[in-house]
Amino acid sequence: MIKRIGTPIVLVSLLTFVLVETNILTTGIIITIGLNVAMLLVVIQILALLLGIKRSLGIFNKMEQSPLYSPVREGFIHSQKEEQ
Amino acid sequence: MPSKLIIMRNKNQIGTISFVLTILILLAILQYVNFQSSPEKVIPDGAVEVLWVNYIIEIIVAFGTIGLFSITLIMYRKFSKSEGQHQEVEKTANKSSLIERFSPIQIIVHAVTGISILTLYLTGIPLLYPEHLGWITDLIVLSRNMFLHRLAGLGLLSAAIYYLIYTVQYVKYVDKGFAKNIIPTLTDIKSAISDILFVLGKKEQKYESHKFNWLEKVDIWSVALFDGLIMCVTGVIIWAPWLFSSLIPTSYILSINVLHGGFAVLSLCGILLHFYVVHLTPHRFPMDFSIFTGTVPLQEAEEEYPLWVKEVGDKS
Numbered sequence A: 001m002i003k004r005i006g007t008p009i010v011l012v013s014l015l016t017f018v019l020v021e022t023n024i025l026t027t028g029i030i031i032t033i034g035l036n037v038a039m040l041l042v043v044i045q046i047l048a049l050l051l052g053i054k055r056s057l058g059i060f061n062k063m064e065q066s067p068l069y070s071p072v073r074e075g076f077i078h079s080q081k082e083e084q
Numbered sequence B: 001m002p003s004k005l006i007i008m009r010n011k012n013q014i015g016t017i018s019f020v021l022t023i024l025i026l027l028a029i030l031q032y033v034n035f036q037s038s039p040e041k042v043i044p045d046g047a048v049e050v051l052w053v054n055y056i057i058e059i060i061v062a063f064g065t066i067g068l069f070s071i072t073l074i075m076y077r078k079f080s081k082s083e084g085q086h087q088e089v090e091k092t093a094n095k096s097s098l099i100e101r102f103s104p105i106q107i108i109v110h111a112v113t114g115i116s117i118l119t120l121y122l123t124g125i126p127l128l129y130p131e132h133l134g135w136i137t138d139l140i141v142l143s144r145n146m147f148l149h150r151l152a153g154l155g156l157l158s159a160a161i162y163y164l165i166y167t168v169q170y171v172k173y174v175d176k177g178f179a180k181n182i183i184p185t186l187t188d189i190k191s192a193i194s195d196i197l198f199v200l201g202k203k204e205q206k207y208e209s210h211k212f213n214w215l216e217k218v219d220i221w222s223v224a225l226f227d228g229l230i231m232c233v234t235g236v237i238i239w240a241p242w243l244f245s246s247l248i249p250t251s252y253i254l255s256i257n258v259l260h261g262g263f264a265v266l267s268l269c270g271i272l273l274h275f276y277v278v279h280l281t282p283h284r285f286p287m288d289f290s291i292f293t294g295t296v297p298l299q300e301a302e303e304e305y306p307l308w309v310k311e312v313g314d315k316s
């Protein structure tokens, strides 16, 4: 369910920009909601990006500690263990 | 320490050279612009004639938003039609076998660009719609808002300059075939058409993708040209218009302001589409971490980019 909630949100905010930029509808509560939803998505993206950067930094840190470290190699070793 | 990393991984100095050159260019730019935080607009409003270029910009922006909305709809239909298939792959996939897709430099550049652009949206877009989003500017306070906008603008500018210098050197000295991955080809047009036909109910025509599929190439080029080039150049011009007043008439500077505002909307719509594709499609929800870890599961890559996996296999 939650997987599907993003689609209408993105479509609504894109549609708002279509309405505003084509001058079909430029004022009113619908446009206010649509534009604010778009800005909300921007804020969510900032949070998501920070979460992602945290993960990158973890990997970079491991690389610095051991020059031989690579996520691909670690995954490979992991999959070998799984097979055994 | 990114610079240490760069040397460690690539065993060449390209990253460091690009870094130093970027810093020098930024320092040169900073000589001429200032972070003046007065809330007054630098650009006069409506003092000069409105040029016909403005109407063209408005038309481009209007059609651009319609185009991006349509692509999002197409992707939505495509993903929901082929959802079952993805679930099958997902269930049986071995998530431990990975393949490297992005280098640490690409990861860092994506992160810096992303954070800068998102801050630019948050501080720039409310200026276009004060009636609806004015509260955001009020919250940040106008003068600090513009300061933040310029700071984030510098972030985007530095990422763009750095990656341009880096890529040019990389193609020249390390891997001549690098550019091949992102240059649009006839196959991309065919696969875009095939996606559209699939959505319209025609039979699905399987196409095999190289490292980046057509939409990812659209993404790469639109960010490079629209954000990296147009937004940065117009941004610097309206930041310090007095530098350009002998070159560009005032009415044109006003048009450049309109261009900056109009393309800001297009850029945001483009990133909303990107956000949709990497977060909200059912098989990627809640988030695709590949650009942060640099790797993707091999099996998924074989499914999505078979020609790329084959090429990497042949090379090694």
Ligand code: HEM
Binding pocket: A044, A045, A046, A048, A049, A052, B110, B113, B114, B115, B117, B118, B212, B215, B216, B217, B219, B220, B223, B227, B271, B274, B278, B287, B288, B289, B290, B291, B292
């Ligand atoms: C939370 C925010 C974001 C996440 C999670 C995210 C995630 C991703 C992922 C997973 C990819 C790799 C797609 C692939 O497998 O090829 C990617 C690529 C890319 N991202 Fe982002 N991204 C975010 C924000 C941004 C922003 C704000 C920009 C704007 C500059 C951006 C620009 C790009 C570009 C140009 C590419 C390469 C083209 C492509 O593969 O689509 N991303 N991003």
Ligand code: HEM
Binding pocket: B040, B041, B042, B043, B117, B120, B121, B124, B125, B126, B127, B128, B149, B150, B152, B153, B154, B156, B157, B227, B231, B232, B234, B235, B236, B238, B239, B240, B257, B258, B260, B261, B263, B264, B265, B267, B268
């Ligand atoms: C994707 C990137 C960007 C977005 C979305 C964006 C968005 C905006 C918007 C919407 C405005 C208001 C325009 C208006 O009032 O008509 C604005 C103004 C401005 N932008 Fe950007 N911008 C971006 C990049 C940049 C960059 C890279 C710089 C500088 C290096 C910059 C510098 C400025 C300045 C100085 C103003 C103020 C103009 C004035 O005095 O009214 N922007 N931006």
